[in-house]
Amino acid sequence: MTEAPQTAGCPVTAGAVPLYGEGLSGDPARLYREMRSRHGAVVPILLDGGFPAWFVIGYRELHQVTSDPELFARDSRRWHAWDQVPDDWPLLPFVGYQPSVMFAEGAEHQRRAGAISDALLAIDQFELRQICERIADGLVDSFAGRGEADLMAEYALRLPLLVVAELYGAPTGEVPDLVRDIAESLDVGDGAIDAHQRVAARMARLVRVKRGRPGPDVPSRLLAHAAGLTAEEVVIDLLVVMAAAQQPTANWIGNTLRLMLTDDRFAVSLTGGRRSVGQALNEVLWEDTPTQNFIGRWAARDTQLGGHRIKAGDLLVLGLAAANNDPLVRPDFTAAHADGNQAHMAFSHGEHACPYPAPQLAEVIARAAVEVLLDRLPDVVLAVPDADLVWHPSLWMRGLTGLPVTFTPTYTPGPA
Template identity: 70%
Template sequence: MTDNPTPSPGPLRLYGPRFQQDPAALYATIRREHGPVAPVLLDGDLPAWFVSGYREIHQICDDSQLFARDTRRWNMWDRVPEDWPLLPYVAHNPSVMFTEGPEHRRRAGAIGDALSAVDQFELRAHCERVADQLIDVFAGTGEADLVAQYAMRMPLLMVAWMFGLPEHEIPALVRDIALSLDVGPDAIPAYGRVQEAMGRLVAEKHDAPGADLPSQLIQHEANLSDEEIVLDLLVVAAAAQQPTANWIGNTIRLMLTDERFAMTLAGGRGSVGQALNEVLWQDTPTQNFIGRFATRDTQLAGQRIRTGDMLVLGLAAANADPAVRPDFADQHTGNQAYMSFGHGEHGCPYPAPEVAQVIAKTTVEVLLDRLPDLELAVPAEELVWHPSVWMRGLERLPVAFTPTYVASQTGAGVPSAW
């Protein structure tokens, strides 16, 4: 009698409601059925590899010669329709996102140097002021949606400050960056408007330089062209907005729903750092990332990868890899080996993660200081996650609190269009 081998399961579709409802369970299923590197289908059933193993993602990010960043290497371009919803993630442009080798190091190095020039004490102080101003708008009402009215607004208001952006342009920029990060029909037109705004800003900084990121890039020894600066400012703005906003929102949610934080919620400061760190492990804002592209035929975790194949980096899945996942019940809260900011030369350039942490931590701390009896206005199970395979964030975070009188609820210093 001959045993019939069990056929390996076919590729999973990396889209649809299964990812919106319980992505962690689905990542565990993928790892159990396929191992750390799994065949998947993207929208339109285009094939790719989903990498859920921590060690394998580490290997990919360390070997930029074998697993390159330029999306033009993809071997499926002849099957991509013009209206493909993931086109904003893979359409090549000459920004730092898609450069490789020495050119990438030149561009990323300039961004890192410009961010290093940001005084983090000044950044925190400005963040405190803006957070107070946003809270002033709703503090007297006793209720708020902390996604729309707070978390989504803070990061780009900080980016606008670091960019030296004129105040009247901030609301439109925030709106268009949010649209450009979506997969809907408005994404590409919105990206064009953001690019035009950055072009005007760079032209203004040539004439009137200041202590801001565009001026730093203009003056940098890398001799960046205006086109390079515009495109790289777009990358910085996009990378700062949605991930940091979701980091803030997911942290507030954790602190309002997990009893481990309840006893310290009134004081807040003792546990905000712990909650921020835990969110990066458990509900990291950037769940999955496109990606890397094989420069030659190779093998990875027993799978045959062909030249030009796309590898989707499952950052959230890697964070949940049993081989590395910390046990938060045992207070392993200092472990920062998560993949949430990427890894290797294409990870977030230093000190971008530190800048994002200053913004997120200050934003949460000011909220808890101002509204110490903050609580969810709906049962926790009614909170709805944004329907995205790529980002992890709530659609709304309705809360209630004791109304607080403020001398002015106009949000002075916050653009009036908010």
């Protein structure tokens, strides 16, 4: 970890740590430990392009920020650096203001988030479990006869969006392109903005269809909600929900399968499976949480945080994974793995956390995916050493580029 040089015309805080570049995502836990050792709970950082920000990695400080939406607000138009941001800035999909529930505040946020919560609450979780099992079985059928598979590309990345597409009443023929575009839009790369626009266009077409032919699905419920959402509001909020459901849930599935296939505490019970799946899912949220860091919050006025002076308009990045491993709240490293301990920050916290009941629905999807896979392929093992698995080069999401496995081939008879 190197400190950023002071450059003319770039008013960065002395000693700011670059939070970009090659190699930073290989061992994020080590990076966060080094930051905490040198800077404490709030770290001055530089984002891509040399833009200064604050990285909140202390659990208590993160709780403080997420609990005070008036002081640490979501509307990114408060940022004082907009006049310096180029049109092709790679973090623009994360930071650029959009009239969505993500950037709404106060009564407007409550209106939008309330409609989303109501639309999701109408999903029967028992029916959702059945949908997940059916889709998971179909995906396993597609590779069970080969005796080998990549559980990321062929399973974890496909399953959540297939489920969401069904809940949305979307045409399944668009799912492969949706998976590709949503993953690309959430990454930091040259094609992120174009991918985001393609996904938005698909959501707009879906809403036009649902306005004319409503059904028992999430878009139709949003269109009919008493909050009086416009078609444009429904489009952009559907996009937010789908993006939040796809990549994080896919990585939750993949990270959990990796844990169960590499850690002896879970491997010994693979043939029984169900007894340890819940523990593995919870442990991943603590140790390899799919959403590692989140941009962000903007200070509404001058304040103090973690011993630093935060100025109005400053950008704060939420260090969700680092806060989960804050030794001040986790002196016993294994304590968080106890059944029922869900005090992690995996879904953030406060008014702008993942809206209820989205975390519960995500758990239904992830648990079904893991349990079906282990039931169907009880002798599944990694095809490569654990050390050879590659994590995506992203500080924002934590997920594998691939999860190659082998197993005894099983043949599913086709239709008579």
